[in-house]
Amino acid sequence: MKTRRSFLQKASASALAMSLPAFPMFSLTKESETYFDFQEVKPLRVAIMGLGSYGKRVADAMKDCKRAKLVGLVSGTPSKVESWKKEFGIEDKNCYNYQNFDQIKNNPDIDAVYVITPNGLHKEHAIRTAKAGKHVICEKPMATTAADAAEMVSVCEQAGVKLLIGYRMHFEANTLEVVRKRKAGEFGEIKFFQGLSGFIIGDPTQWRLDPVLSGGGAMMDIGIYSINGARYMIGEEPLWVTAQEVKTDPVKFKEGIDETITFQMGFPNGVVASCLSTYSMNYLDKFFLNGTKGFAEMQPSTGYGPIEGRTHQGPLTNPHVTHQTTQMDEMAAMILDGKQAEIPVDGREGLKDMKIIEAIFEAVKTGQRVDLV
Amino acid sequence: MKTRRSFLQKASASALAMSLPAFPMFSLTKESETYFDFQEVKPLRVAIMGLGSYGKRVADAMKDCKRAKLVGLVSGTPSKVESWKKEFGIEDKNCYNYQNFDQIKNNPDIDAVYVITPNGLHKEHAIRTAKAGKHVICEKPMATTAADAAEMVSVCEQAGVKLLIGYRMHFEANTLEVVRKRKAGEFGEIKFFQGLSGFIIGDPTQWRLDPVLSGGGAMMDIGIYSINGARYMIGEEPLWVTAQEVKTDPVKFKEGIDETITFQMGFPNGVVASCLSTYSMNYLDKFFLNGTKGFAEMQPSTGYGPIEGRTHQGPLTNPHVTHQTTQMDEMAAMILDGKQAEIPVDGREGLKDMKIIEAIFEAVKTGQRVDLV
Numbered sequence: 001m002k003t004r005r006s007f008l009q010k011a012s013a014s015a016l017a018m019s020l021p022a023f024p025m026f027s028l029t030k031e032s033e034t035y036f037d038f039q040e041v042k043p044l045r046v047a048i049m050g051l052g053s054y055g056k057r058v059a060d061a062m063k064d065c066k067r068a069k070l071v072g073l074v075s076g077t078p079s080k081v082e083s084w085k086k087e088f089g090i091e092d093k094n095c096y097n098y099q100n101f102d103q104i105k106n107n108p109d110i111d112a113v114y115v116i117t118p119n120g121l122h123k124e125h126a127i128r129t130a131k132a133g134k135h136v137i138c139e140k141p142m143a144t145t146a147a148d149a150a151e152m153v154s155v156c157e158q159a160g161v162k163l164l165i166g167y168r169m170h171f172e173a174n175t176l177e178v179v180r181k182r183k184a185g186e187f188g189e190i191k192f193f194q195g196l197s198g199f200i201i202g203d204p205t206q207w208r209l210d211p212v213l214s215g216g217g218a219m220m221d222i223g224i225y226s227i228n229g230a231r232y233m234i235g236e237e238p239l240w241v242t243a244q245e246v247k248t249d250p251v252k253f254k255e256g257i258d259e260t261i262t263f264q265m266g267f268p269n270g271v272v273a274s275c276l277s278t279y280s281m282n283y284l285d286k287f288f289l290n291g292t293k294g295f296a297e298m299q300p301s302t303g304y305g306p307i308e309g310r311t312h313q314g315p316l317t318n319p320h321v322t323h324q325t326t327q328m329d330e331m332a333a334m335i336l337d338g339k340q341a342e343i344p345v346d347g348r349e350g351l352k353d354m355k356i357i358e359a360i361f362e363a364v365k366t367g368q369r370v371d372l373v
Numbered sequence: 374m375k376t377r378r379s380f381l382q383k384a385s386a387s388a389l390a391m392s393l394p395a396f397p398m399f400s401l402t403k404e405s406e407t408y409f410d411f412q413e414v415k416p417l418r419v420a421i422m423g424l425g426s427y428g429k430r431v432a433d434a435m436k437d438c439k440r441a442k443l444v445g446l447v448s449g450t451p452s453k454v455e456s457w458k459k460e461f462g463i464e465d466k467n468c469y470n471y472q473n474f475d476q477i478k479n480n481p482d483i484d485a486v487y488v489i490t491p492n493g494l495h496k497e498h499a500i501r502t503a504k505a506g507k508h509v510i511c512e513k514p515m516a517t518t519a520a521d522a523a524e525m526v527s528v529c530e531q532a533g534v535k536l537l538i539g540y541r542m543h544f545e546a547n548t549l550e551v552v553r554k555r556k557a558g559e560f561g562e563i564k565f566f567q568g569l570s571g572f573i574i575g576d577p578t579q580w581r582l583d584p585v586l587s588g589g590g591a592m593m594d595i596g597i598y599s600i601n602g603a604r605y606m607i608g609e610e611p612l613w614v615t616a617q618e619v620k621t622d623p624v625k626f627k628e629g630i631d632e633t634i635t636f637q638m639g640f641p642n643g644v645v646a647s648c649l650s651t652y653s654m655n656y657l658d659k660f661f662l663n664g665t666k667g668f669a670e671m672q673p674s675t676g677y678g679p680i681e682g683r684t685h686q687g688p689l690t691n692p693h694v695t696h697q698t699t700q701m702d703e704m705a706a707m708i709l710d711g712k713q714a715e716i717p718v719d720g721r722e723g724l725k726d727m728k729i730i731e732a733i734f735e736a737v738k739t740g741q742r743v744d745l746v
Contacts, residue, residue, distance in 0.1 A: 165576075192649065192651070192654055193632075194569070194649075244639065244742070246643060247643075260565075260645065262647045263635050265615050270619050270620075272617065272635050273621050274635045280564060280665075281665075283663050286640060286661075288659075290656050290657070292654075321621040368740060369617070369740055
């Protein structure tokens with residue numbers, strides 16, 4: 001079966017590329033949208049764990065997926081399960097709570113679980129998913145410590161399941177275009193990256209402001225975009241970090257919840273990334289990559305809407321596609337077909353960001369430069 | 374005479390403001406350009422010391438000045454003096470070299486000397502000018518150390534002459550508009566400033582790359598724009614600095630010549646300024662001021678050409694006037710009429726930047742945060 005499915009998938013992808021049906025077993029009269037027939041090309045069947053606002057965003061985005069399909073739910077709130085079941089047409093047998101979740105191992109109709117629970121629960125939820133033999137897609141940050149992240153990587157590898165982190169920007173067309181231009185040398189030698197990530201966070205009672213559930217403040221939630229962005233934009237791994245913290249509202253931003261951190265990362269080729277992570281400013285979400293022959297600047301650079309910007313050659317014009325739709329289709333291809341992401345999204349990629357976050361926290365605490373290698 | 378001149382200046386300024394001539398002693402038939410008649414309103418009569426490329430830029434810009442007039446030259450290169458004399462119509466008696474310069478004290482036709490020599494010579498040249506009883510306009514950085522800068526301030530005060538630093542941006546219309554908006558609270562509470570200052574420096578033999586003459590590399594020359602810009606954009610004085618240096622070309626950028634430094638400044642209200650100073654990148658010259666209610670971003674922010682940018686309210690649209698023309702007219706008004714600059718440009722202002730530069734160099738050296746107060 002697996003062989004046949006792979007064969008059909010390759011055939012259909014190839015047919016689309018040529019705009020011609022390659023095999024008579026596909027109906028020539030079908031609309032192109034139904035060309036990937038779920039009867040023929042089985043989708044990645046996903047359960048979402050954590051029915052919060054981001055989970056809802058992913059579920060909505062998946063309505064337009066061609067390779068991934070929302071088929072299951074995991075939640076501790078029965079009322080949410082009820083309303084989602086109706087909205088997304090989920091079968092009762094694919095709905096779980098945190099008590100009976102481990103029984104998912106006996107469910108042949110779910111391939112992967114997308115863990116979209118608070119950061120502090122990712123490790124437990126990812127490991128339970130892996131131990132149930134299901135592939136893990138885990139929202140970022142993948143954990144609250146590098147040690148937890150490393151354990152997740154190890155458990156998933158032992159369980160023989162994929163561990164993918166929800167780095168949706170790694171599939172976004174304008175982002176990929178900039179990365180391809182950098183790889184092609186169109187910016188010359190890269191010299192500088194700047195990432196300004198942040199927003200004014202609202203409701204002070206939300207889990208993101210609870211250090212146990214979040215593992216940190218702005219850095220875990222939004223600063224990670226500048227960390228990760230620096231890495232994929234520059235194309236190297238940082239050697240050191242320095243960081244400075246400012247806290248103007250210690251009531252809203254308790255001990256363990258960073259409000260504003262400026263941080264710098266030094267790279268082997270002499271590039272410095274100068275970044276901002278904050279929960280108390282809007283008008284940010286800017287990336288700037290600067291090289292000897294040109295530059296790219298993007299704003300918004302990581303928001304949910306269209307990614308806009310320009311290089312020295314002109315504006316970035318790839319049409320916007322809902323990021324989570326692309327992400328889930330691409331992750332389906334990675335899990336089902338073994339497709340490689342242009343920019344890695346696996347657990348080891350997520351672990352790199354976790355190590356940098358820990359180094360930044362240490363640099364804040366000690367006031368010293370922290371070496372990463 | 375002084376009283377009468379001041380009276381006429383006020384009268385003419387007032388008349389211009391109303392677009393009506395106020396006094397019959399002014400000819401009503403004159404073109405507006407000749408309205409400020411040098412017969413009636415004596416200009417600030419300036420000698421330029423140092424006939425290099427920036428001196429030439431200032432001299433050219435002064436052709437359009439209404440209150441300042443280039444009348445004298447100081448140079449060690451007779452051939453330069455000859456060609457400038459012809460181009461700018463300078464009298465022989467107003468030309469000096471570094472040997473006979475101190476005789477300028479006996480010249481009643483020169484009011485001020487604009488010191489545009491290499492940084493390492495500013496102190497000596499400013500002090501000789503002050504001791505000759507002439508007002509000092511000194512290019513930035515005003516000196517190569519804070520101690521020298523403090524001595525310059527002190528000597529000029531004792532000599533009863535003005536000491537003004539060539540901060541041309543302090544008179545630039547779009548810059549002033551942003552500062553006025555900030556003061557009026559239009560950006561809300563200020564939270565962040567970013568200044569990216571730099572360019573790829575050319576000729577490796579120039580004095581700017583000689584540590585004795587320059588006192589430093591990119592920081593003294595171009596990084597100072599981000600330091601100074603942070604201060605006037607934020608409207609506070611920094612409490613601390615941190616800094617990180619990267620040197621990729623130790624041949625071009627010798628010991629004592631910084632190539633690239635990222636630095637951060639913390640301000641009393643919790644604002645952090647995150648800045649870049651470099652001699653090995655183009656595509657910079659960006660300012661970004663961010664507040665709780667809005668922002669300003671400018672690029673170019675300090676270049677010689679038009680300053681462009683926008684706030685959350687829309688683009689900055691003040692017409693470009695050659696910065697050095699405005700600067701010299703405004704400085705003439707400051708010296709002749711006691712007019713106050715909207716953003717200070719005096720020696721004490723320059724000294725503040727020098728102290729910050731020294732702190733940045735110390736932060737680079739020690740890897741520690743350096744407190745400024």
